[in-house]
Amino acid sequence: MAVRITLKDVARASGVSPTTVSFVLNNTPRQTIPEGTRRRVHQAATELGYLPHSIARALREGTSRVVLLTTGRWRGGQSLDSFIAGVSGELRARGHNLVVHYGEQSDESLAELLEAVSPRAVIDLAGADLGQEGSDWTDGLAPATAAQLRHLVDRGHTAIALALPSGDFGALVEIRLAQSQRAAHALGIPPVTPVMVGQSRAEAREAMRWLRHEHPQITAVAGFDDDTALLAMGALSDAGVAIPATMAVIGFDDARPGAIWTPSLTSVHIDAEAYGRRAACAALGVEPEDWTSDPSYIVLREST
Amino acid sequence: MAVRITLKDVARASGVSPTTVSFVLNNTPRQTIPEGTRRRVHQAATELGYLPHSIARALREGTSRVVLLTTGRWRGGQSLDSFIAGVSGELRARGHNLVVHYGEQSDESLAELLEAVSPRAVIDLAGADLGQEGSDWTDGLAPATAAQLRHLVDRGHTAIALALPSGDFGALVEIRLAQSQRAAHALGIPPVTPVMVGQSRAEAREAMRWLRHEHPQITAVAGFDDDTALLAMGALSDAGVAIPATMAVIGFDDARPGAIWTPSLTSVHIDAEAYGRRAACAALGVEPEDWTSDPSYIVLREST
DNA sequence: GATAGTCACTAAATCGAATTAGTAACAGGA
DNA sequence: TCCTGTTACTAATTCGATTTAGTGACTATC
Incomplete structure (x- = not known):
């Protein structure tokens, strides 16, 4: 950090011009440079420990090699973590970096951050493109949603409620509901009954009372997420x-509290890493290569 | 975004040189510029909607106006959220931006991010400076730790255990323990008994069995955090x-699951915003101004 | 032997703001 | 009148990498 090694230093050390060094290190196409020179340049670069100065590069290129990911209010869960890990891993493999911004999209700090970082692309999990249901993020949830219901159907349940949170989850609530209905149809069971459980224990009690009174045939509750299911x-x-004797409960996106609850909560473990990788490629405008995703699976505990 | 307004544009519009515009907008000391010119420049700048290009500025100045905050493995809790909000708010008031990096400090991605962003400063909540117990972050926890024990003492408890997590919380575990012992001393009760509850329900059962067998006089458990307390x-x-009849339990740093547990968990609400602001000032090398912090308070629920 | 084409490489411009080193114009003092 | 100082500016350099537009030297083609 003390002294910065620049392109010039590498050029001097390898006896060529900075231009040539740049050509070699960036593998610039339509530049013919003999193997001998290439080796000298590479050797000098590694010996000096040259690292391109990303700010200078960003100035020249117009954007930094950073991608910004905004999550909206959404925080929890393995799925988001694994999605982020996937994005980050893929970006880094392609010479980029990820900055995650947890917080609302309307936030002023986001606009300022955008200005401060000049990211190459922005992946917005909270915004409008999420509503399209074509995003990598929500695509990743669809098979998990199906797995959640399938588990209940396998255990003999056919009349199922979907517990939904109130609050600022944005379009995600509708998307999960729509995906659930599609899955229910595919499984040959009646549509699921949505029920808002609210934020507090008292609200949840009221909601469950209503549910059992109005829909006594229901024998299982699927949660929007683990929090909602626990409530x-x-x-x-x-x-x-x-x-689970009278009513089975299953969560979604296996968070920590579910494991230590009494009774412990069955949930769906979601590995969204592959979807994150795909989103990263999309953000950079590249074709994704490896294109297999680990399927989500049921974490079987006491509540079903 | 389409066309970028540069210093040059503002200079042209106000009939002076880019140099003068820079002097005016940055209020450069020892430059005498008459009020009339200043006004013209400012007006042109606002009319054109000029925003200094942060990348260009960063190249010139050597660092960007971004501060990086690394949290280590630590994720949860209001205290961290409020600390971050404080840092972010203070930085933005001083023309800077915050990038938070959740993840281990040994992580390669951190090094790359550092290179990519060239932050003005790094606030490391996980690293060595935390161990010093002089950091703004841990300072903020001390009064909350005292409040946690005081609540139990107020309820008549004197023999108290401190439930600690295993896993990678780094130095934080020792610091909290030390702070607790100091608080116990100040409150005139015997030292607290540390007990590791592990990660799983089974480990926790074993730990509690040991505790009740070895220390039957203990009537209350204080948690390292809500998670640990719940376990x-x-x-x-x-x-x-x-x-709470036989054993009272209190959490720390009021997280969501505690509110919906049965019985619901009493906890300590920590507002670390002021500590965050102080940390931000320290990172920028400025004297903090407003220097009052909201005290932490007890969120009274069923478990005590 | 002239012309075109490739090879191996370099000089110089560029991105946009900050800053150093000036330069005219005028005022005040000796 | 000459000298020094201040005011109100500006030209030119700098940060470091990328990229365009070249330039010689050599080879192949007609």
Whole structure:
């Protein structure tokens, strides 16, 4: 850090001009440079420990080699973590870096950050493109949604409620509901019954009371996420409903609290890494190569 | 975004040279520029919507106006959120931006990010400076730690255990323990008994069995964080211990799951915003101005 | 033997702001 | 009148990498 090694230094050390060094290190097409020179340049670069100064490069190129990912209010879950890991890994393999901005998209700090970083691309998990249902992020959730319902159907349930949170999850709530209905149709069961469980234990109790009164045939609750499922499960416990005997509960996106609850919460583990990699490629405008994704799987615990 | 307004454009519009525009907009000291010219420049700048290009500026100045915050493995809690909000707010008030890097400090991606962003400063919550116990971050936790124990003492408890997590929380575990012992001393109670609850329900059960066998006089458990407290509380419930009648449990740093647990978890709400602001000032090498912090307070629920 | 084409390489411009080193114009003092 | 100082500016350099537009030297073609 003390002294910065520049292109010039490498040029001097290898006895060519900075231009040539740049050509060699960037493998610039339509430049014919003999193998001998290439080797000398590479050797000098590694010996001096040359690292291109990304700010200078960004000035020249118009954008930095950084991609910005905004998540909106959404924070939790393995799926987001693995998605981010996928994006980050793929970007780094392609010489880029990821900056994640947790927080609302309307936030002023986002605009300032955008200005400060001049990212090559922005992946917005909260914004409008998410509503399109064509995004890599929501695509990744579809098979997991199907797995969630399939698990309940396998255990003999056909009348199923979908517990949804209130609050600022944006379009995600509608998307998950739509995906669930599609999955229900494919599984040959009636449409799921959406129920808003609210934010507090009291609201959840009210919601569960309503559900059991209006839809007594329902024997299982699928959660929008683990938080929502736990809220519903707690409310059912409060009402003396036996879990899973009378009502089964399954979460989504296996978060930590579900494992230590009583009863512990069955959930769907989602590995969105591949979807993250795909999103990264899309952001850079490249064709993704490896294109297999680890399937999501059921984490079987006591609640189903 | 389509066309970038540069210093040159502003200079042309206001009839002076780019140099003068720069002097005016940056309020460069020891430059005498009459009020009339200043006004013309400012007006042209706002009319054209001039925004200095941060990448160009960063190249000239050697660093960008970004500060990087690394959190280590640590994720949870209001305290971190409020600390970050404080850092971000203060930085933005001083023309800087915050980039948060969640993840281990040994991570290669951190090094690359550092290179890619060239931040003015790095605030490392996970690293060595945290161990010094002089950092703004850990300073912010000390009064909250005291509040946690005081609540238990107020309720008549004197023999108290401190439930600690295993895993990669780094120096934070030792710091919290040391702070707790200091607080216990100040409150006139015997030192707290540390107990590792592990990661799983089974480990926690074992730990609680050991605790009750070896230290039967203990009537309250304080948690390193809410997660740890919940783990301990679940294990105690499993063993048929009445909460809070036989054993009281209190969390730390009020996270969401504690509110919806049965019984719901009393916790300490920590507002670390002021500490974040102070850390931001320290990172920029400025004297902090406003220097009052909101005290932490107890969120009273069923577990105590 | 003139012309075109490739090879191996370099000089110079560029990105946009900050800053150093000036330069005219005028005022005040000796 | 000459000298020094201040005011109000500006030209030119710098940060470091990329890229365009060349330039000699040599080879192949007609």
